[in-house]
Amino acid sequence: NSDYSQPSEAWDTIPMRVYYEDTDAQGVVYFANYLHFMERGRTEWLRARGVNQERLRREQNLCFSLANTTVRFLRPARFDDCLNIRTRVTKISGARVMFEQAVHRDDDSDELLCSAECEAACITADTFRPRRLPPGLLTI
Numbered sequence: 001n002s003d004y005s006q007p008s009e010a011w012d013t014i015p016m017r018v019y020y021e022d023t024d025a026q027g028v029v030y031f032a033n034y035l036h037f038m039e040r041g042r043t044e045w046l047r048a049r050g051v052n053q054e055r056l057r058r059e060q061n062l063c064f065s066l067a068n069t070t071v072r073f074l075r076p077a078r079f080d081d082c083l084n085i086r087t088r089v090t091k092i093s094g095a096r097v098m099f100e101q102a103v104h105r106d107d108d109s110d111e112l113l114c115s116a117e118c119e120a121a122c123i124t125a126d127t128f129r130p131r132r133l134p135p136g137l138l139t140i
Contacts, residue, residue: 012045017081019079020079041101069119071116076113077105082105098118
């Protein structure tokens, strides 16, 4: 059974630096760029578990697409800040994977800047219709 309701204990973390291109005129990270940062976190979470998304698409005609995202913006990140993008899965059920994500400042404060819950759906790459995750593809 691939239905889980408890989050994995450990967060996967990837480091990231804020570049000028990530910011607005005030040198603050543009809000939509947090979504880019979190996409990288989810991709690396999958990669760490042996899921090569290009191979999944090519060999099984499957891919992941965000179905829903709730984001809380708490504090601004600024140009040249070092960040940690944290990702974990809280639930896998049928065709759905629920991710919990957090963006922290990578300094002594470890300040939480942004948090999100992201629901990804496993879909067929050609029709974009939901499809159950193949057995054993993901575990938490």
